Amino acid sequence: MTLEDVARRAKVSTATVSRVLNNVGQVKHTTVERVMQAVEELKYYPNLNARMLAGGPNRTIGMIVSNLENPFFLDVFRTLEADAHRRGYDVLVANTDYRPQQLVSSVKMMLGRGVSGLAVVVSEKKPSLIRELSDSNLPVVFYDVGAAKANITNIKVDYRMGMQRIVEYLYGLGHRRMAFIGHHTTLEPLSDRKATFLEVAAEYAPRLKVMTVASADGPIGGQNGAREILTSGFRPTAVVCVNDFMALGVLREMHERRIRVPEDVSVTGFDNIGLAEFVSPALTTAHIPREEIGHLIGEALIPGPRGRGEGREIRIETALVVRESTAPASTRSTRSRAASTGQRAKKAS
Amino acid sequence: MTLEDVARRAKVSTATVSRVLNNVGQVKHTTVERVMQAVEELKYYPNLNARMLAGGPNRTIGMIVSNLENPFFLDVFRTLEADAHRRGYDVLVANTDYRPQQLVSSVKMMLGRGVSGLAVVVSEKKPSLIRELSDSNLPVVFYDVGAAKANITNIKVDYRMGMQRIVEYLYGLGHRRMAFIGHHTTLEPLSDRKATFLEVAAEYAPRLKVMTVASADGPIGGQNGAREILTSGFRPTAVVCVNDFMALGVLREMHERRIRVPEDVSVTGFDNIGLAEFVSPALTTAHIPREEIGHLIGEALIPGPRGRGEGREIRIETALVVRESTAPASTRSTRSRAASTGQRAKKAS
DNA sequence: CCGTATAGTGTAAGCGCTTACACCAACGAG
DNA sequence: CTCGTTGGTGTAAGCGCTTACACTATACGG
Numbered sequence: 154m155t156l157e158d159v160a161r162r163a164k165v166s167t168a169t170v171s172r173v174l175n176n177v178g179q180v181k182h183t184t185v186e187r188v189m190q191a192v193e194e195l196k197y198y199p200n201l202n203a204r205m206l207a208g209g210p211n212r213t214i215g216m217i218v219s220n221l222e223n224p225f226f227l228d229v230f231r232t233l234e235a236d237a238h239r240r241g242y243d244v245l246v247a248n249t250d251y252r253p254q255q256l257v258s259s260v261k262m263m264l265g266r267g268v269s270g271l272a273v274v275v276s277e278k279k280p281s282l283i284r285e286l287s288d289s290n291l292p293v294v295f296y297d298v299g300a301a302k303a304n305i306t307n308i309k310v311d312y313r314m315g316m317q318r319i320v321e322y323l324y325g326l327g328h329r330r331m332a333f334i335g336h337h338t339t340l341e342p343l344s345d346r347k348a349t350f351l352e353v354a355a356e357y358a359p360r361l362k363v364m365t366v367a368s369a370d371g372p373i374g375g376q377n378g379a380r381e382i383l384t385s386g387f388r389p390t391a392v393v394c395v396n397d398f399m400a401l402g403v404l405r406e407m408h409e410r411r412i413r414v415p416e417d418v419s420v421t422g423f424d425n426i427g428l429a430e431f432v433s434p435a436l437t438t439a440h441i442p443r444e445e446i447g448h449l450i451g452e453a454l455i456p457g458p459r460g461r462g463e464g465r466e467i468r469i470e471t472a473l474v475v476r477e478s479t480a481p482a483s484t485r486s487t488r489s490r491a492a493s494t495g496q497r498a499k500k501a502s
Numbered sequence: 503m504t505l506e507d508v509a510r511r512a513k514v515s516t517a518t519v520s521r522v523l524n525n526v527g528q529v530k531h532t533t534v535e536r537v538m539q540a541v542e543e544l545k546y547y548p549n550l551n552a553r554m555l556a557g558g559p560n561r562t563i564g565m566i567v568s569n570l571e572n573p574f575f576l577d578v579f580r581t582l583e584a585d586a587h588r589r590g591y592d593v594l595v596a597n598t599d600y601r602p603q604q605l606v607s608s609v610k611m612m613l614g615r616g617v618s619g620l621a622v623v624v625s626e627k628k629p630s631l632i633r634e635l636s637d638s639n640l641p642v643v644f645y646d647v648g649a650a651k652a653n654i655t656n657i658k659v660d661y662r663m664g665m666q667r668i669v670e671y672l673y674g675l676g677h678r679r680m681a682f683i684g685h686h687t688t689l690e691p692l693s694d695r696k697a698t699f700l701e702v703a704a705e706y707a708p709r710l711k712v713m714t715v716a717s718a719d720g721p722i723g724g725q726n727g728a729r730e731i732l733t734s735g736f737r738p739t740a741v742v743c744v745n746d747f748m749a750l751g752v753l754r755e756m757h758e759r760r761i762r763v764p765e766d767v768s769v770t771g772f773d774n775i776g777l778a779e780f781v782s783p784a785l786t787t788a789h790i791p792r793e794e795i796g797h798l799i800g801e802a803l804i805p806g807p808r809g810r811g812e813g814r815e816i817r818i819e820t821a822l823v824v825r826e827s828t829a830p831a832s833t834r835s836t837r838s839r840a841a842s843t844g845q846r847a848k849k850a851s
Numbered sequence: 852c853c854g855t856a857t858a859g860t861g862t863a864a865g866c867g868c869t870t871a872c873a874c875c876a877a878c879g880a881g
Numbered sequence: 882c883t884c885g886t887t888g889g890t891g892t893a894a895g896c897g898c899t900t901a902c903a904c905t906a907t908a909c910g911g
Contacts, residue, residue, distance in 0.1 A: 155897055165860045171899055178900090179858055196634070201614040202551040203897035206866045210899095222580065227571060234597065243611060246595060248583065262592060265550040286547070372780040405780045431721040431750050432758045433782050504867055508890045527870090529887050531857055552867035554898045559869095 154197045163191040165264065175210060177500075179323040205267045213243040214454045215263035217256065219277065220370055221248050223398045224426040225443060229274055232447025240455050251337050251370070253277045260286070265369040270454030272296070274446075276340045291451060294450045301466040306453035308446060308467045312423075314340065315351040315439035315471030319393060319421050322473060324357055326392040327482035328419060332471070333365040334378035334403060335395035346395050346423065364389065375402025384412065390418060390482040397422030397429045397438050404432055404478070415480035425474050434477035441471055503546045505733030512540040523548065526560060553774075554616045562592040563619040564612035564801045566605065568626065569719050570597050572747045573775040574792060578623055578645075581796025589804050600686050600719070602626045608640040609635070619803030621645070625689045641810060643799045650815040655802035657795060657816045661691065661772075664788035665698040668742060668770050671822060673706055676831035677740040677768060682714040683727035683752060684744035695744050695772065713738065717748070724751025729794040732759065739767060745785050746771030746778045746841030753781055753827070764829035774823050790820055 165184060172178040173188040180188075191197070205211055206433045216233060218226040230246055237244045245268060247259035256279055263271050271286070274296040283299045293299075294306045301307040323331060333350045337343050347365060354363040364387045368374035375394060379402065382389060394400035407414050414420050414434055422429060425440035443464035449467060509516045514533060521527040529537075540546070554560055565582060567575040579595055586593045594617060596608035605628055612620050620635070623645040629741040632648045642648075643655045650656040672680060682699045686692050696714060703712045713736045717723035724743060728751065731738060743749035749771035756763050763769050763783050771778060774789035798816060 156899095167898075168862080168900075170858060172860090176898080179860090181859060184859080189568075198610040200555070200616065200897050201611070202554040202616055203866090204899075205551040206549070206555050206868085206896090207898040208866060222573075222576060224571075227576075231571065231597075243596075247592075248580075261547040262550070265547050267549065267551055280908080336655050372776065377781075401777070401780050404782065405784075408782045421892085426778070427721065428750070431725075431754045431781075433753065505869095506867080517870075517892080518890060521890090524869080528890090530889060532888080549867050552896090553869075555898085556868040556870085557896060711881075822880090 154195050155200070156197075158195055159191045159197050160190065162195060163187045206436050211267060211269040212241055213245055213266070213268050214272065215245045215247065215266070216272040216450070217247045217249060217259045217275055219249050219251050219275040221246065221371055223396070224428060225396065225398070225424045225441070226274060228426065228443040229447045232273065232444045233450050236448060236451035237455060240451075240457075242455055249275055249277065251275075251277050251340065257282060264289075264291070268440070269356065270294075272450045272454060273298070274450075276337065276342045278341060283344065287464035291453050292464070296450075297444070301464050303464055305464040306449075306467065307464070308449060308469060310441055310469045311344050311350040311471060315423065315441075316346050316393075317353050318471075319423070319439060319475045320350060320353040322475070323393070323419060323421070323479065324361065326391075326419065326479065327390075329360055329482065330362045330389045331364075331391045331393055331400045332382045332387065332389040333363065333393045333395070334375060334382070334399055335365065335367045336370045336374055336399065338365075338367045343395060350393060362387075370396070371398055372402035372405065375399030376406045377402070379403040379406035383412075391479070392418060392420045394420065394422050397424045397436055399425045400436055400438070400478075401428065401432060404434070404436070414478050416483060419479040419482070421479060423471075429474075430476060437476045437479040438474050439457045439471040440474045442469060445469070468498070503544050504549070505546075507544055508537065508540045508546050511544060512537045547788065560616060560618040561590055562594055562615070562617050564594045564615070564617035564622065565621040565799075566595065566596045566598060566608045566612065566624055568598050568600050568624040570595065572719055572745070573777060574745065574747070574773045574790070575623060577792040578796045578799070581793045582621065582799050585797060585800035586804060589800075589806075591804055598624055598626065600624075600626050600689065602628050606631060613638075613640070618785050619643075621799045621803060622647070623799075625686065625691045641803050641813070642663060643802045645795070645799075648760075650813050652813055654813040655798075655816065656813070657798060657818060659790055659818045660820060662698045664772065664822070665695050665742075666702050667820075667822045668772070668788060669699060669702040671824075672740045672742070672770070672828065673710065673830065675740075675768065676710055677738075678831065679711045679736065679738045680713075680740045680742055681731045681736065681738040682712065682742045682744070683724060683731070683748055684714065684716045685719045685723055685748065687714075687716045692744060699742060711736075719745070720747055721751035721754065724748030724753075725755045726751070728752040728755035732761075740828070741767060741769045743771050745771065746773045746775045746785055749785055749787070749827075750777065750781060753783070753785070763827050765832060768827060768828040768831070770828060772820075778823075779825060786825045786828040787823050788820040789823045791818060794818070 154365045156167045156170050170188050172180050173185050221227055234244050249255040249259055256277055260282055270292040272294040278298040286293050287302055287305055290304050292304050296308045299307055335347045338347055354361050366378045366381045368378040392403055394403055400420055403420050412418055422436045422438035425438045427435040429438050505516045505519050509519045519537050520531050522534050565579055570576055583593050598604040598608055598660055605626055608632055619641040621643040628648040635642050636651055636654055639653050641653050645791055646656045648656055682696055682698045687696055703710050715727045717727040717729045743752055749769055752769050769789035770784045774787045778785040778787050
């Protein structure tokens with residue numbers, strides 16, 4: 154079924170059919186109806202590749218994320234997709250698994266498909282790519298990386314403030330031995346959280362002892378991280394996780410070892426994913442407004458009635474959400490194997 | 503940057519560049535290098551729309567799911583995507599939110615994009631669509647719906663058996679009042695689980711009392727369902743959920759009401775999503791091999807060294823996975839408000 | 852009546868790519 | 882020396898669509 158078939162059936166030219174389908178130009182009402190009927194009868198649907206090639210209305214935007222499995226990214230995607238659909242757009246999504254190389258090929262794929270806008274919501278970065286995208290005049294939204302320009306909108310979350318609040322909150326609760334569990338700590342936005350953790354901890358040194366480990370993103374990674382900490386001899390009264398997704402695994406490991414949260418150990422996450430309030434104990438975390446981020450991306454990439462607006466830099470604040478997984482440090486757990494507290498800040502890769 | 507630019511730079515024709523890029527036909531080694539260098543220098547990447555239009559190698563497959571948020575679908579997608587990437591394919595994903603109308607437009611979108619294969623992993627069905635797809639000669643995989651044909655592979659999970667095992671297992675544990683929580687119960691594959699629940703329960707009647715409610719897919723839906731049951735006066739000793747994703751919410755509601763799982767009430771899920779073993783208590787559920795499903799889809803849609811093989815019907819068995827959320831029915835909870843057990847099998851929409 | 856808008860439609864030139872076919876050179880067999 | 886073969890390359894015809902432009906018919910003021 155091609156445009157030509159429809160044209161033949163409706164006894165008009167392909168140009169007219171195209172005009173009807175795209176709702177542009179002047180077409181007689183009766184002709185519109187004839188065409189629509191032919192479309193129905195033939196069950197015609199347009200070849201989007203041809204349409205895009207020919208420079209037609211390009212109603213698709215792309216979104217690249219690091220890990221779709223992590224509800225954080227998924228939520229942003231879902232919000233964006235809903236907004237996009239509402240405006241007649243489709244969104245193509247690609248996953249990088251935190252691999253810069255995959256980022257490169259995903260971007261190529263998106264550009265090759267001719268998206269009309271691209272959201273890059275990843276933690277890994279590729280300076281050359283960012284530059285290239287900046288130099289093009291494709292509307293792009295970078296999350297966490299890059300800098301604003303005419304066609305570039307930049308969304309930055311203030312992780313440092315969020316992390317600082319978490320550490321101070323825990324310190325205020327009497328916690329003096331904290332462990333940090335992260336993943337891909339070489340990636341800047343992620344190492345930011347860890348760095349902040351360490352910096353804030355340093356302020357309170359030497360009263361505050363810390364340790365950091367790294368694993369893979371996700372519950373399993375979190376569980377591994379928790380194991381590593383628990384078997385290290387360092388006995389934290391609080392475990393700070395780089396995100397909620399990993400904290401889920403930490404909670405599980407504690408449960409399996411009959412370590413009570415928060416009575417024996419406090420646990421915190423970051424992101425405030427939906428699941429955070431559905432686990433037991435519900436997770437204390439820093440809220441990142443993912444829906445707002447999704448909407449902002451949509452706004453930046455999908456032209457509205459008044460165009461699309463210049464690229465700009467948007468700062469997002471986080472908010473501490475206290476739930477059940479944190480409590481004052483127990484004096485009980487402090488005494489356990491006090492001997493081993495001598496060892497400090499072990500860095501893992 | 504077009505093929506022509508590359509051709510000019512490498513001083514060959516576009517045909518030769520195309521041959522190099524697609525690795526077909528005979529091209530002199532030195533020419534290949536010249537072309538590749540030009541590609542590098544110009545940072546050329548192909549316009550995939552043009553490529554597909556021209557009938558080039560079409561290395562994308564589509565996948566349509568009901569709810570990407572539900573880890574069940576996400577896992578299938580992730581496996582498929584990994585397989586696809588390994589073979590140089592991309593996968594386009596679309597979400598229907600259980601809406602048949604969205605299914606229709608998603609299919610059109612996929613066909614319009616010219617995917618070389620399509621996986622329809624949804625719970626809703628549209629007979630006309632299924633027929634249409636069957637009549638095309640596009641390789642298609644249907645999950646749960648449709649029937650096998652030359653180009654159609656059909657994957658069916660034996661929900662009935664799985665559900666039967668769950669109910670019998672619970673009955674064996676002494677549970678005599680069970681509630682079922684589902685969603686979109688008008689959709690066949692979903693109503694199947696509920697119907698089976700009811701049928702098995704009927705076998706044990708009148709000793710077994712049941713009640714069913716429906717809500718939205720997801721933890722929040724599960725929580726709502728649990729609330730409805732708990733406030734109804736019907737005091738189940740076991741709550742059977744249509745899937746794990748909803749069971750998460752049930753667990754939460756129990757936790758908030760200080761109802762102990764499994765001491766006071768047993769809870770079961772279905773699917774065995776990764777999270778099932780990361781919540782507390784870990785969920786007893788029926789395992790559906792999502793990775794296997796993902797691989798099967800890849801096999802059916804992505805031509806391997808020996809072609810792609812005929813469409814066929816594949817039956818998948820589930821396996822009961824007992825974890826922490828189920829235990830023998832407590833006699834304590836049986837006595838509570840015994841008066842209200844009179845009411846039965848309330849059907850919710 | 853003519854000139855000139857204007858509504859409505861058709862013609863045809865691409866968009867960037869693949870590929871059938873044509874072509875040429877080089878080479879071994881007869 | 883000629884002919885078929887084969888390796889290597891170019892030419893050009895589309896793929897299905899959009900859209901600039903051309904065109905016709907009708908209306909309307911002068």
